[in-house]
Amino acid sequence: MDAGRAQADRGAALMKDGKLDEAIGAYASAVALAPLHAGEWLAEANFGMARVLRDRGDDGAAAAALKQAIALRPDWSNAHSSLGMVLKDLGRLDDALRCHRRALEIDPRNPAALTNLGTALHACDAFDAAIAAHREAIAIAPDRVEPYSNLARVLHDLGRLDEERSLHEQAVACDPTNATARFNRATAMLLDGDLAGGFAEYEWRRKRGVLSAAMRRFEEPEWQGEPLAGRTILLHAEQGLGDTLQFVRFVPAVAADAAAVVLQVQAPLVALLAQAFPGVRVIVAGEAAPPFDWHLPLMSLPFRLGTTLATLPADVPYLFPASRKLAAWRERFAARPGLKVGLVWAGNPKHRFDQRRSIPLAALLPHLPQEGVALYSLQKDPRPKDRASLAERPDIVDLSDALGDFSDTAAAVAALDLVVTVDSAVAHLAGALARPTWLLTPHALDWRWLRDRADSPWYPTMRLIRQSRARDWSDVLARLDEGLRD
Numbered sequence: 429m430d431a432g433r434a435q436a437d438r439g440a441a442l443m444k445d446g447k448l449d450e451a452i453g454a455y456a457s458a459v460a461l462a463p464l465h466a467g468e469w470l471a472e473a474n475f476g477m478a479r480v481l482r483d484r485g486d487d488g489a490a491a492a493a494l495k496q497a498i499a500l501r502p503d504w505s506n507a508h509s510s511l512g513m514v515l516k517d518l519g520r521l522d523d524a525l526r527c528h529r530r531a532l533e534i535d536p537r538n539p540a541a542l543t544n545l546g547t548a549l550h551a552c553d554a555f556d557a558a559i560a561a562h563r564e565a566i567a568i569a570p571d572r573v574e575p576y577s578n579l580a581r582v583l584h585d586l587g588r589l590d591e592e593r594s595l596h597e598q599a600v601a602c603d604p605t606n607a608t609a610r611f612n613r614a615t616a617m618l619l620d621g622d623l624a625g626g627f628a629e630y631e632w633r634r635k636r637g638v639l640s641a642a643m644r645r646f647e648e649p650e651w652q653g654e655p656l657a658g659r660t661i662l663l664h665a666e667q668g669l670g671d672t673l674q675f676v677r678f679v680p681a682v683a684a685d686a687a688a689v690v691l692q693v694q695a696p697l698v699a700l701l702a703q704a705f706p707g708v709r710v711i712v713a714g715e716a717a718p719p720f721d722w723h724l725p726l727m728s729l730p731f732r733l734g735t736t737l738a739t740l741p742a743d744v745p746y747l748f749p750a751s752r753k754l755a756a757w758r759e760r761f762a763a764r765p766g767l768k769v770g771l772v773w774a775g776n777p778k779h780r781f782d783q784r785r786s787i788p789l790a791a792l793l794p795h796l797p798q799e800g801v802a803l804y805s806l807q808k809d810p811r812p813k814d815r816a817s818l819a820e821r822p823d824i825v826d827l828s829d830a831l832g833d834f835s836d837t838a839a840a841v842a843a844l845d846l847v848v849t850v851d852s853a854v855a856h857l858a859g860a861l862a863r864p865t866w867l868l869t870p871h872a873l874d875w876r877w878l879r880d881r882a883d884s885p886w887y888p889t890m891r892l893i894r895q896s897r898a899r900d901w902s903d904v905l906a907r908l909d910e911g912l913r914d
Contacts, residue, residue: 440472446480471500475507482514483637490514505535509544516548524548539569543578550582553899558582573599573606580612585784585872585898589879592616607635618875623740626875627731634725639667643725651722653732656686662723664692665713668776669834669853671727672697673860674876674886677741678729679705690717699835704747740885744862753839761843764802769912770841770858771796771824772806772849774814784870785851787901789817795909798823804844806837806854848908851877859887866911868904871895 474497481490494511501507512527525548531541546561562579569575580595593616599609610632617626633639644664651661661682665672672693683689689708692715693701702710711717724732735741761768774786790813796803803824808831810818818826831837838857841847847858847865851874858865867884869877869892877884877892884890893911896903 440476444476446483467500471497471504471507474500475504475510478510478514487514487518491518503534505531505538505541508534509538509541512548513544516551521548521552525552537568539565539572539575542568543572543575546575546582547578550578550585555582555586555898571602573602573609576602577609577612580616587871587898589616589619593620607632607638611635611638615875619873619879621737621878623730624734624736627728627735631728631731633727644723646723648720648723651724651732654722656682656722658687659721660688660690660719661686662690662692662717662720663726663729664723665694665697666725666727668779669694669697670851670856673747673834673853673856675726675729676701676704677746677860678726678733678735679708680746681733681741682729683708688720690720692717696833699833700747700838703750703835737885742885742888744860744888747838747857747860749839749842749861750835753836754842757840757843761802761804766800766802767912768802768804768843768845770804770806770827770844770847770849770854772847772852772854774807774811775850775852777811781870781872781874784872784899785874787850787868787905789814791901792905793817793821795905795912796821796824797909797913801912804840806831806840806847806849808837848912855890856887859884859890862889865890866908867892868901868908869894871898871900 474493478490478493478497481487481493491511491514494507494514497507498504498511508527508531512524512531515521515527516524525545528541528545528548531538532545535541542561542565546558546565549555549558549561559579559582562575562582565572565575566579576595576599580592580599583589583592583595593613596609596613596616599606600613603609610629614626614629614632617629620626634643643666646662648662663679663682676691676693679689679691683705689705691701691705691708691710692713693710695712698710698712702708709718729735730740771792773789773792775782777786779785789810798821803821805818805824805826805828807814807826808828810826810828818824827840831840834853834857837854838861841854841858841863842861844863847854847863848868849855849858849865850868851870855865855867865887867877867890871894873879873894876886882892882894884892893904893907895901
């Protein structure tokens, strides 16, 4: 038994490190040494394996592993609740709620199951029930980070931002080393406009289990702010296209001091950014970089540069279309009279908050006038339902076939009079090009748009039209309708 337990413990440690094959081997040894405990250890192995699979993004396999763990140990409350978390992320909310409630039938005072139930209820927009579940979890386990953080997310959606900030502080007080709690506090600080403190705290995104999957690893040292004279620095993109477009504004400050800058970004941005920064070598992510002395992810630049709201580089435009492409788009748009308006109603469908920030085209159409404006869809790869809705409005010209990469989109945007967009990469592109931009924002604000503002210090030509109620676009669309008809 002792030898078997030692192998099972070794398997658990290997699972924690993500070494799946070695961990499975250790658990197999444990079962061979103590077959009477096979059910217990195989359940434990499947539970740990599910966590590894989740980290790798394979929720389907993680769900299968958890179901196997439950088959071996039907009375394991945490296994039921963990399965509920996976099913929520797979969009199976009713099944997720059943799992969490089964977990609580087994152990009514399981704080993890309570706050996981709250998270699933939040996903269903059952805000009051979600708040109650999280508060019960806090009452049972006031020293656990997760209930504070999960309750803060609900209150964020409801616009109760001061309460949210307080909860993030309480989460950090519970465990100052918890990277997720520190990252959440960073976003609250940034939302409040504390860029200096917020970007310092935002470095916690790079710890394991937060946004670390997007982080690159290099043998060369990371730039800590040392003098760059005579040296080459590699700056590399780390998150979405919009993040890259927003944070390349800091590249000129680095290029002014360095002997050379290599900028490594997503493929659709290479041509545009190579034109915007002619003294910078722009390469595609995944391509081997030339020799360099230091490196830094793009979104760490404001921290390294000591950026505040007062020193935020907001001179626009800092991106520029190719003159030949711009001229072609202007000629094309000149054929139609009226205000020329580009439309983007949906962001990346894989974004975890896509449901909050994207708008079904069918909901938008009644608020788009059919006279006095020339409407163009900048939506890349419209979703099937949106394609069907777009077909109902032949006055909205679909440009998607002509938008190859962002150098094409930039030229089209620069030739328009106005861009109306949800929180998307095109929003950042339009702002960086200094085009008049109306940003339709959800009530659950992303930190970069700050709070209580209708403008953006990042983009001086941008106007923010915010939801007044969570998940309700009606007031935003009414104001859009009024604005376009004025």
